[in-house]
Structure formats: structure tokens, C-alpha cells
Amino acid sequence: MADEDAERVLLGMLMSSSKAVDEATDILSGQDFYLPKHAVIWSTVVAMWADNQPTEPGAVRRVLEEAGELARAGGDLYLFRCVEDVPTAAGTASYYARVVRDWSKRRIVAESGMRIVQGSKNLQIPVDALVDSAQRDIHQAVVGMEQPNVSAVADLIDDELDHLQALVNGEVPRGISTGLGALDELIGGWQPGQLVIPAGRPGMGKSVAGLGFARSAARRGIPALVFSLEMSKRELMHRLISDVGEINLYRITSGTLDQHDITRARGARDRIAGWPLHIDDQARTVAQIRSTARRFRQKHGALGVIFVDYLQLLTSTTKSDRRDLEVAQFSKELKALAKELQTTVIAACQLNRKNEDRGDKRPQLSDLRDSGSLEQDADIVILLHRDDYYEKECPRAGEADFIVAKHRNGPTDTVQVGAPLHYSRFVDYGY
Template sequence: MSIAEPPVFEPGFERTPPNNIEAEQSVLGGMLLSKDAIADVVEVLRADDFYRPAHQLIYDIITDLYGRGDPADAVTIFGELQKRGEVARVGGAAYLHTLTAVVPTAANAGYYARIVREQAILRRLIEAGTRIVSFGYGGQDEEVDDLVDRAQAEIYKVTERRTSEDYVPLAEIMPGALDELEAIGGRSGQMVGVPTGFQDLDSLTNGLHPGQMIVVAARPAIGKALALDTPLPTPDGWTTMGEVSRGDRLIGADGRPTRVVAVTDVLRDRPCYEVEFSDGTVIVADALHQWRTTVDHALVVHGGPARQSVVTTEEIARTLHRAEDGWPVHAVAVTAPFDLPERDLPLPPYELGLTLGGTGFPGRRVPGAYLRASTGQRRALLAGLLEGRDGQIRFAATEGPLAGDVLELALSLGHRATMRDTGDHHVIDLPEVSVRYVVDVRAVPSVPVRCVEVDNADHMYLAGRACVPTHNSTLGLDFARSAAIRHGMTTVVFSLEMSRNEITMRLLSAEAKVALHAMRSGTMTDDDWAKLARRMGEVAEAPLFIDDSPNMSMMEIRAKCRRLKQRNDLRFVIIDYLQLMSSPKKTESRQNEVSEISRSIKLLAKELEVPVIAISQLNRGPEQRTDKRPMVSDLRESGSIEQDADMVILLHREDAYERESPRAGEADLIVAKHRNGPTATVTVAFQGHYSRFVDMASH
């Protein structure tokens, strides 16, 4: 070195930070000797990667001259330093000549640049660690989740490539904007952003662009609902589908309490059916309500084991019985015993059972606390009730209310109990079977229906007095198929509604053109299997990631997206759907909570420079209008969704409201907001049996 500079001690360091002065000198010397070396280095380094301020200044001048097309050597650099009055700061002309003298060879400049960058990353890591420590000591007044999110952001910024400046003068922005315009012009109209798979929509938007938040909205499920008077068991008793609200607790198919994270509005004018089971239970559901049934392949096709699948009411109706003997095809498993905490009860359950099981106590009932006690307490109660029955697994009572309580008790313990009236007694039978069959599905006049979303992993909850396990709740998937399968762009789908297996089945159905109901009901033909085999390899190799973790927060989604960006070059994010997300913060209202989530999604898109699609629900506004067409103002729960979104696409299917519509099989993608272009309506074909939307031309 020809000049002596004092050591640089940056804030947050207790000792000299990691650096390699010789590597920095070799990088700059190589750039002064070779234009090719400059091209290699600028892809790896930026000015603030250099440890010494003098080296940062020299690097800035070299890249400035190179960008203008001027030669960058010791003479031209010295002249530029004189113009700026910075010669003394770098040590004069002698130091510039030293740089060219110390470099072993300009051909290795790229390798030296990587050494410099590694040292810069280590320094930033130390700085980030110091800031994170200060968050921990000084964050007593902040939410812990916010502090964790800030800490993750600090680590992410250590290796991200963008400049860390908060603001840039317009004069510096202009060249980059002009370069982008020239690049777009040079593509001759070729698409720039992530393709949606719909030609007219891509022509309108030129693809989905990095940093954009795109909202795709429709009425909920255009299905999946039960009648409002359907009883729903809870950890403390009963509620109904019409009364349940967000935050309430129901019972899952595994017997454990599960929280309601979303509820739909009351839906009207839906095709409805009575679903009758082999134990006499009848539940009214709409055509698209989902059930998890065990389908015996031997009853439907030749050979194959029994398996579980999620099917709609309509699909059950189409494959209800075996043709040759009318035997039921679909069976629904009996619930697991309710897993509830032990209660402090006034009388031991067994003694109460002995008392109620005797005679001479008219008007007696099983208290509600005993019916929702722990499994052990309820078993003791049932044992007392059955005591002295000569080994018979049945209970008889002259009074209907007491018999109803005993039936509820048996069902809560996982028995497929049934009750029959013999004329003078109500008899509860406890057969040793673990399933109930669907024996009939009958169309009935439409009634108001509603659906809920629960936060357990299998999306199941119990419905009806018999505690039947039932399921809660595709345009976003079509976008994902286009990006990941057709164009090889890394895509992640965060699904808070469907499980990963359901999504995979829908993707396979759409790609292989195999009817979804055939896949779910086990009625696939040899030709269907051949179609599936042809497409399965390409689908499996697609860079598509699926996360079906229930009740995800934006902090979790951000952390996972950052990891995917670093490891897999993430290009596209889909969140399904926005109203099911929750915030760990305490907010005044659900509207404020959704507003905060919406802002976080927009910030995620900008931070990672990827388009983010947020699937959203519309309120009941379209159903109350004559033409049923949705508008941006129909977005549920918060107007901030509309404000934050760069694009709002509203999905409208006329045949969802009018069965005899001349536009059956068509869907309108209404681009109701487009911050960077015109609005329009794009018509596509809806192939419900393949669970997909396609271009009208290809249709």
C-alpha cells in the first residue's frame, strides 16, 4: 500500500470487521487493466461491498465510465477524480498505479470479486446480528411476533441484491426506466410477466409483474353448505349452522375441539338434497357440499382396495348404489370419541348412571355437564346406565328425552348408536360397527344454507345429532398450473382451505383431463389411468410448492417465501384465501385485521419482487342485484383490499345463478381494476368436471 489509512471501525463492531484489502486491490486493478474484468465484476459486486471508502469511490468511477462507454484506466480514473476534487481522498495517482501493479492477473478478477463479496456478507451478518440483539433488549413494548419478523427481514437483507437506499433521485431512476422501455420494445410484443395461461388476459396485462398484488375474487364456492337448522356439536353442547360464528369451537372428526376461522353468508337458491344414512340420520346439504367417504373399489370397478376420498353430494348421488344388487357404495366413518377435559361433577358418573338406569324416576335427564365430560367420565356414566342389562349392549327407557340423552352419550363415545321406538319403550342399540352407509340422496326444494371453515388439518367437523363427519371448503390453481407446469417458474400455493392432496388431485384432473368426480369416487377407467400416467411425470417435476398449514399468519408466509426466494428463485405466490388468514396482533375489528393482512401482502410482493395473487371472497352484493355481476365494492370485510391491489379480477359465472343460462360453461374474468393498464372483461370456458378454466379458443 502506498498510503496509510486508519482502521475503519463501523458502528456495532467491537473489533476490526472481516475484510480482505488485497482482494479489493486486485479487483480494482483487474478492472483498470481489462474491460472484460469489469463485466465479470459488476455482476458480483456493488460499491458498498468494498470495505475501504477509497475503494468504493474508485469502483463507482470505474462503473460510471464503463456505463458511458468510455475507457476506464489509471489515466481516465485520475482525470475523473480531479473533476470531482477527490484525488487526495484516494491517495493520488500513485495509489492508482499501485492497484495495477499488485494484481497478479486481470483474468482472476471475478474470483477476487467473490472473495470481496463474501467478506461484505460477513460484515452485514455481524451488523444484522447486532441489530437483532438490540431488538431483543429494547423490544419490551412491541409484539414479539413483530420483532421476530423484523429479525427475519434483517437476515434476508444480508444476501439480497437490491440497493439498501431509501430514496433515489429521479435523474438516477430515468436511465433504468428507459432501458426497461427499450427492452420491452425489443420483445416485439412478447409477454414480460408471469403468464396466466389465458391469452386475452395476458394480452391485457402483459403477464403478472413483479411487485404486483393481484386480487382474484368470487362468491364463496359457488357451494359446500348445510341447511341453517343443521345441529353442530360443540365442546359445551350444541349450536346450529345458522347460529355459529367465527371464533366459536366445534368438534372435529378426530373428536377434538376445533376453532371456526371463517363463516359464509347465508346462501339461497342453491340446489339442495337430503342425504340419508343407514342409521336413519338425514342431513340437508347443497349439491357441492363435500363429504369424506370410504369407497370400496370392488363395488364400483373390478378389483382394488377400499380408500377414502372427498366427494360432493352430487357425486355421491351419481354413484350411490352398485348396479347389480343396489348395495351402498359410500360409507362415512363414525367419529372418534370426543376428546374433552375432565370436569368437576357433583356425583360420580357411574353412580348417576345406576340411578338413571333404574325405574321410578320420571322426568330425569342426563345433565349437560356429564355429556361433555372427559372420555373416562362418560364411559363410567354409560357403564352405570347399562349395569344389570344381562350383557345386552342396549338401553331402554320409557321417556324419550332420557333416551335421547343416552343416544348422544353413546355417539360422543364413538359408537354408531341408533334409537328405535317399540311402542312402550325407546331402545338404544350399540352395534359393533364403525361406519354408516349413505343409502339415499334425494333432491328437495332449495333452503337457505351456510358453511364454515375450521382450523384443523383435515378440514373436518361434525354435523347433525348423529355427529356425522363432514368436510368444509379454481382459478388460482389455473394460474399456478400455467406458471409452474407450462413455463417452469417456481410457484408456491398457500392453501388455507384445501389440503395438499385435494390440490394435487385437482391439478392432475385439470392437466390429464380426467373427471375429478371419477378420481374421487374410484370410477376411473383404463383410459383415464393412461391419461394420468402420461401427465404425471411433467406435473411431478414442476417447480410447484404447496403449503396447507391451517391458520397461517402473514409472518409465517413471509418467512417461507423469503426462504423459497433464496433457495429456489421464487417467481409467483398464491394465497388461498385472504379471509381465512389471521393476524397475531390484537385488532379492533375484523376489517382492521384484514386491512393489515392486505398491506402485508402488498409489502411481500414488493420486498421479494414477485407477483402475489390473493384469492378473496365477495359479499352478497351480486346476489341482491338483477344482473348478478360482481363489482370491486363487493370485496368482503375491507375496502383496503381494493386500495392495496394493483389488479382486481372478479370471477362471474352466469350459470351459477341460472341453470338454463345460454352461457352455460362460460365464465367472465372481469378485470375491474388495473393500475398499469385498461380494464376489460375476458371470457373463458369453465370445465367443472376437470376443475379448471381454459381459453375459449382451446375449448
């Protein structure tokens, strides 16, 4: 399954023009060629081009012969045939490179289909694992992730310095805003590839915080996906309407709204409807989350934030007698998903009861429930704490602490925020 003529014409163009090499290397890798001899010629030509050597057939022949690879490349006559086969009115190298790349994708999809057929007959392979493997193959075919991603720092430094200057000039945002200015100042907003763990005891506001993070991204036009394992879509919409419309959540859930509340709810509807915020309340496994996220990104072209509520409610697709090992696998897979899709994955997590045995009740990293690997895999861990949860008449009623207990790329500190939870939100302190 290949267009061997297109491969041969492309190689002929590469040995005729260094500009053609420049165009093709942005599209192809050696793995995209169907014939092994074409892959050998490609890798030789690209290496010579990178070393500023001439890439005409005679020079390529000499390098191949010195490396003992000439026979594998089809012999010296084949090199000259490649050049001779370039049509007089040939298109650009990028055109032929895309043809070769297209056939490479088709082969990946076909091979994936064969594995699906074979795997479906093996009852020892879980169905979710089978589906996930197939979708991973197809995703790689679509976005080209199987191409090598190795870069020399010399090729990266200038772009990074330009990016840093743009940051200083205020021309690009530091990251996706959390919606809380003080938290943004501390962590710089969410960055692609991060796994963020907001953690707390039940009732501390993990879901409110995570939904707020997703809402903050969406209201800025950045696509966000919410996977709710605890609440239904209706319950999440109640919280969004409460937040955006500034309507007491209890009045919504108890059905005691008045006409003024309905008017505010309709106004909230008009704002929410324009946000790229999406909700899934059916996913139960990381494989299902990964599948949905991949399809979403392929369809919409971008995905800024994924919020999973919450991690301990995920179901494992493999049997294990130890829950801590299952949770450890969840965190590793979610971190891998963040890197794969270059998005921020925010996974809420429950803390154990150890903090309640301490005098001040403040949580610590060691309170993360079920698995120490959560601390290891996460880039940022935010522990939620409210004094008024334990003491209703405390001086800090209506306030909360976002304790940034781990920050892989920066400082840790405690951010004080307002907690008007009757509006299903956290806000900057003093709001």
C-alpha cells in the same frame, strides 16, 4: 471482518485501468467496502469513470482535493500506495471485487445474527417479525438487494426497444400465460411484480381459478408456489387430478371411482409429476409466506407465480381492533413481496354480500371485502361471476364471467369462459 488488502488492491487496479472499473461496478457498490476511506475512493473513481475522465491516481487526487475529501480518503500518498500494492501477477478486477463482496455479505449475516440475539431477548417483538427481519437481512446478503437500483432512462431505453421488437417478432412471450387465451389477450399474461386479486362470493370458483393460474405456469416449466389456507394438500391434489385427468371431482371426493377413473388418474400423475408446482398448507401469515418464497427462490433460482388462497384467512402478527386495517397491511406486504422477488402474486379474495342485493348480482370493485386498499394495491382485479350460481336453469349454465374490473396497465373488460367445475377448471369459451 474484512479483507482490507483486497479492497486496497482492487482500488489500485481501478486507478490503473478503466476496464477494471467496468468489471467491478457490475459486482460492487460503495456500501460493500469495510474501510470508509476505501468507499470514498471508490465513489470518486466510479464518478470520474462515468464522466469519461481519467482515473489514474493524480487525477483522482485532484478531484478529491477539490471536493475537500482527500483527507477522508487517506491522503495523496495512500492513493499511490494502492496502485503500488497491486501484485505483478494480480488476478482480474472481478476476482478482487467478488472477494470484497463476499466479506460484505459475511458482515451483513453477522450483523443480522447480532440483531437476532438482541431481538430474541425483547419479548415485545413478535417472533414472526423477528424471524422475518432476520430472513430479509440474509436474503439481501445472498441476492445483493441492498445495492442501489437507480438507472438513468438513457441506459434503459435501448434494451426496452429491443425487448419490444422481440415481442413483435414473437421471440419472447408477453407474460406468463393464465391458461385462458381470451384473458391473455386482454391482460398480456402475468408480469413480474404484479399483485393480482381474483375475487368472488363463496362458491364462485376463486380457488379453482387461482390453482388453474398456478398450474398453467407450472405446466410451461415456470415454478409456482401455492399457499392454501383453506384446503389441505390432499384436497388440492384431488382438484389437480380431477382437472388434468378429466375425472369428476365428486367421484374422487366420494370414493366412487371405477377402474377407468384410476387409469386416467395415473395418467394425470405422470403429467403432474414433471411440473415445478409446489404446495404449502401450513403458512398462516404473510411473514411465513414471504419466508418460504424467499427460500424457494434462492434454492430454485426462479419463481414465476405465487397463489395465496385466500387473503382474508391470513393471520396478522400484530394486534389490531380493525380487520380492514389488517387486510390493508396484507395487501401492501404481498405487493411488496411481488416486487422484491419479481414474481406474480395472485391472492384470492372474498367479496361482501352487496352484489346479492342487486338485480343482476354482478359484482363491482366496491364489493371487495374488508378493505378498499385491495383495489389500490392490486395491479389487476378479476371479479368472478356465474349466473347459474343464482339461477340453475339460466341460459348461461356452465359459463362464467371473468370481469377485469381493474387493470393498471391496460383496458378493462369482461372475458367469458367455460366453467366445467366438475373438472375443477375454467376453460376458454366454446371449449
